[in-house]
Amino acid sequence: MNTRLISHEFEYHAPQTLQETLELLSRYGPQAKILAGGTDLVGHLKFGKRTPAHVIDIKKLTELKSISNGTVIRIGAGNNFKTVQEYFAGSIVYAGLYESIYSIGKTQVLNMATVGGNLANGSPKADTAPPLLTYDARIKLANLNGERTLDLKEFHTGPNKTVMADNEILTEIEFDALPTYTSSAFEKTARVGADISKITCAVTVIREGSVCRSCRIACGAAAPVPMRTALAEEMMIGKTVDEELINTVALQVGKDIRPPSYGRTSQDYRRHMVAVMFRDGFWRAWKQAEGEK
């Protein structure tokens, strides 16, 4: 495999506005790929995994680079990881999203890769997907005819597959601001620190004293798509939290996931690790939600 160059040939477009981008997508749709940070697409072009006739570079679209915080938090899909990481640094409520980006770690990748690209390429291992799933995030897709908003949990349909049509672009990620006494955490297991995830788990806890009002749990690399673990979550609603409850729920998280049986990491390992990671993440978030360290 030659990683020194890209032998595939394609036409390059660098639209300056979203409108121009949508026009290009409507013209070239099935033959086009959107280039954001390039950390996935350029590798795919080298390996011939993707062979688009047209590459549409959206790096110049300032319209996709806003980020705002109110009753709804909106993150433009074109923001790179570094910007999003800095925006959420120090947040107790959204610590899970911050930690998911921190876990990717590599300085150069954080400068290049975008949060929109992380979701839009459809990987079940996307590190930002689990925390965003626990925030009940929604995503906005646009084409020439308009815009649609859908729940992030409806977005991924299989490994590297999403509901996004050829003429659509992911423009924004949004979620409702979470109440106080909420915190989130992200746990990841990988071969080495900066590697692609073997398994990830995000937890968002809304706490009322010793009672768990709600605990949302999402896992990555745990199924063909990033997923919430519904049965485990149900066991937590309104419960007084103690060690025994969390250990029981942790086992349920391991049962809820649907890990693939191929690849470097076995199903059993993933089920076992995700239970451990849920426990670690839960206790961190639980303490943080009441301002404990």
Place this chain on the structure above:
Amino acid sequence: MEKHTINVTINGEKYELNLAPNELLVNVVRETVGLTGTKYACGTGQCGACTVVVDGEPVLGCLTLAVTVDGAEITTIEGVAAPEGTLDPLQEAFLDTNAIQCGFCTPGMVLVGRDLLKKIPNPSEDQIRHHIKGNICRCTGYNGIVRAIKKTAAENMAQ
């Protein structure tokens, strides 16, 4: 495949380059411009040897299409020392702490190390190791590199 003309400034010098869309920044810097300090190693964004600084931020030259950096200011390792040859304090520190063996990772390490010191003038060891996480060294075991960054930070602080 239509070629595109881009204008870039590399280490303070202006270049007008006529490039095919599938040309990678690392190859353009090395072969078209002739600045071979930037290294090609893994080609898949794992090792950081191809790091160049684009508009103030380190990026991977092996995963960047050169046509996308139109209008950018680029710094490569050749642009780090002063024009008359005086080394950057971090480069001096790399020599002092034996942070170099084969030298292949060094250009990327120096650029990322400088980036860290620009953002966090007095970083902790954890912060140093986290910031250079995307740069692989197979000779030194990283300790010399970490010492070099610490030494430069301490010298900056003392001033």
